[in-house]
Amino acid sequence: MTTAPERVQIDVVPSFIEEAWWTPDRTAADGDGTVVRDASTGEELAIVSTAGIDTASAIGFARVTGQAELGRFTFHERALKLKELAQYLTAHREPLYELSAKTGATKIDSMVDIDGGIGVLFTFGSKGRRELPNSHVIVDGPPEVLSKDGSFLGTHIHTRIPGVAVQINAFNFPVWGMLEKLAPAFLAGVPTIVKPATPTGFLTAAVVKLIIGSAILPAGSLQLISGPARDILDHLDYRDLLSFTGSASTANHLKSHPSISRGGVRFTCETDSLNAAILGPDAVPGTPEFDAFVKSLVTEITVKAGQKCTSIRRSIVPSALVDDVVRAAGDRIRERVTLGDPRAESVTMGALASLAQLEGVQGAVRELLAGGASLAFGSLDAPDVVLADNTSGKAPDGAFMEPVLLTWKDVEAGALHSVEAFGPVASVIGYDDIQHAIRLAALGSGSLVATVCTNDPVVAQELVLGIAAHHGRVLILNREDARSSTGHGSPVPHLVHGGPGRAGGGEELGGMRSVLHHMQRTAVQGSPNMLTSITGEWHTGADRRFGDIHPFRKDLSALLIGDSVRSELRQVTLEDISAFAETTGDTFYAHTNEDAAAANPFFPGIVAHGYLLLSWGAGLFVDPEPGPVLANYGLENLRFITPVAAGDSIRVTLTAKRITPRETDEYGEVAWDAVLHNQDDEIVATYDVLTLVQK
Structure with a gap:
């Protein structure tokens, strides 16, 4: 026994x-x-x-x-x-x-x-x-x-x-x-x-x-x-x-x-996503766009053996180019794809994740064939593959499958737009005109990503605006970005990864958008002082601190939200305005022509340049000696509100609004709330001044 x-x-x-x-x-x-x-x-x-x-x-x-x-x-x-x-x-x-x-x-x-x-x-x-x-x-x-x-x-x-x-x-x-x-x-x-x-x-x-x-x-x-x-x-x-x-x-x-x-x-x-790639009518064989489209199609059905939620499942091409696309893709697969054990050096496409996954993909292909598809390239038979020892043969216990391309007589067949074979499988289908291509893409009932491959800006605009609401991401592929593009099937953390409808309606990525998915947005109401305390950001109307020490003399360890400085008034003369116009070249009529300026419904006559006022504002609040403030690196939220005529005066109030220490540097950012007032205490301009300040 x-x-x-x-x-x-x-x-x-x-x-x-x-x-x-x-x-x-x-x-x-x-x-x-x-x-x-x-x-x-x-x-x-x-x-x-x-x-x-x-x-x-x-x-x-x-x-x-x-x-x-x-x-x-x-x-x-x-x-x-x-x-x-x-x-x-x-x-x-x-x-x-x-x-x-x-x-x-x-x-x-x-x-x-x-x-x-x-x-x-x-x-x-x-x-x-x-x-x-x-x-x-x-x-x-x-x-x-x-x-x-x-x-x-x-x-x-x-x-x-x-x-x-x-x-x-x-x-x-x-x-x-x-x-x-x-x-x-x-x-x-x-x-x-x-x-x-x-x-x-x-x-x-x-x-x-x-x-x-x-x-x-x-x-x-x-x-x-x-x-x-x-x-x-x-x-x-x-x-x-x-x-x-x-x-x-x-x-x-x-x-x-x-x-x-x-x-x-x-x-x-x-979730499931029957992603589409649309070939523009201008992208005929011989163009860089046609070549880029075919390369993308083959890449998407062979990388990870087509087991990507972002893979191209439906290639939507002009009806007259269906055979050309299938032929070119088949040629590229034969030339570039070697199927086998990934531990063999020559292999460029590996196995599916498991035999169960292989069975599922083959079953989906059979369902597509029963639904009206024709097998245009590839086979469901067990393929010869390169084994780990670099010999060739069958691998009965390996989950290997050849790339498969399908074509359809009925391009609106239900199975085509509802059954996903989650492996090295794609359908190539023809469209009659741009609107037809848009309708075919939409039949996927919501997808993660689509590619639009064209060098015609008008075609790109019509296609993208037609399909955008059905997709989480759209890649526009042409000769200008074909080499630098991250590709149809590669989500990047900066941009949304997700899609509507069948794709699940989520946004797993998208930069800070995905961070906010893990947070609750809450409306908070209260006095300026209370909101300043809660948010750590100074709000207009909250207390200011005017001390003997200029805020620019304080490093980040001493500077507090609400620390402020208020300047004296400075009068603006017609000579100041004319000199600024001459030295900058900004001779816009509102600053140089009394009659034309007075005819403008926004101005009382000649008025000061907004950038003259900003320059003077800096001169009014700055502390000139070397100190903790290292640099001014910009302005945000600038608004000009009340024009300043010759004879008017301005003053500035500067308040520490937001303090952001950097963890890895010996300085941090400070945003200052800046408000310019005139002699009648009317607001002339508001903006945020951004500075780098030593810790």
Whole structure:
């Protein structure tokens, strides 16, 4: 009698809960867990199981410890931690590439995922310090005056939500998908619980191990659940946010949960997307636009084996060019694409993430064929591939699939615009005119991204304005940006990543927009003094301090919001106005021609230049000797309100409005509220003066 070989025990992918690494009881893991396999070879890599995990406790830990620890830091301090983390991961990313290859990713695929994710950290680390105050509150817009005497104001502030951000991520980007959600949540000051997809979650866990090992992030700011977390929504409430990336069907299931439908959990999702690329009628074969379009199409169905939510699924081209596009794309695939194990040097396209994923994509293609598609390029048969040892052959346990191009006689067929094959698959369909192309793009019922490829500005305008409301992002591709473009399928952290309708209606990225998703906007009403105290920004009508020491003599350690200086009056003469006109060359008639100026309904006659008044204003408030003020670097919100005629006088009042120390420099920014008045105490001009001041 033959005895079956003893199964080799493999590791359980760990979770990180309440500042400790956690794995389930081995017996429970073996009985309840899912085996994860190498996408190219089928080798068993790990077991994924969360049997016995206490999700409620993890959520409570985030709300208490995570919130408290993150609350100790300002926006700028959090931004610096993101930068520090990005630098640390950059120095330790090589082992991640080895693990990434096991997911079927080529080196370029891994770079998009790993380096792209690290790049998001760098971006938010930089933008957070440039665009946010060095405080805990974001002021949203100018104040609203709610009383005649200015004693009652209203403004809006953003403060972080008091709960946890639970992030459920897809399998296709186990690194980028986590970091692009973690970065804005962390910058906002909201703790994160990451729940990666099972097939590639082992790579996410490896990144979290590096992050925790760096000791850069404060306690409770990041937790990891490796495996199912079916009860997690049961423990969330209005304080929390759930961010989901995955299928529309799963998103709809989550939306129906009582915690979201009735409990007020904030929910943002990024789901299925039948993204389109539209070839303009001018972009015929032989043009740079045609070549760029074909290159983009092939790139999008082969990078990550087409497993990108932003991949091109529908290529919408002039009807007469369908065959040309298919032929050119097929030629490029044959010339440029080598399918196989990503650990082989020659391979340019790897496997899908799992055999289950392969089965799903092939099933979707069969559904498309049954719905009216024709197979124009590629096959669903098991392909010959390059193996890890650089030989060629079949890989029965590998999730390999050839790139597939489909064509359609009925370009408005329901399946074409509703079934997504989440792999190396795209349809090439013809349009009759621009309006027809717009209608076809819109049949996707909302998408993450579309490309418009044309060198005709009129065509670009008509297409973009026609499809913009159906998409979260539109790339305009032509000969001018074909080399520098980041590409159809590459979200960048500066711009919105999300889309309406079928795409989920979310905005995972978008610079500071994604940070604000983790914050509550609140209208605050009160006196100028109260709003100044709450916002850390001086409001008109609040107390000013006029002391013996000029504010420009104070460094940041001594300068306070509300510190002010008021000048004496200075008279403006006709000779002053004429001299300024002559020396600057600004001889606009309002400053040089009495009759023409008087005929203007805005002026009483010849008036002083606005920039003359600003120059004099600086002369009236400046303290000339060397001191803590290092430089003037600009003006903001300048408005000229009352004209100043010859014989009038002006004075300036300057008040420290906003103080922003820089964490990494020996100086900070100070915004000064500047108001020019005339001799009748009428406001002449208002503006903010921006200076750099020593700490």
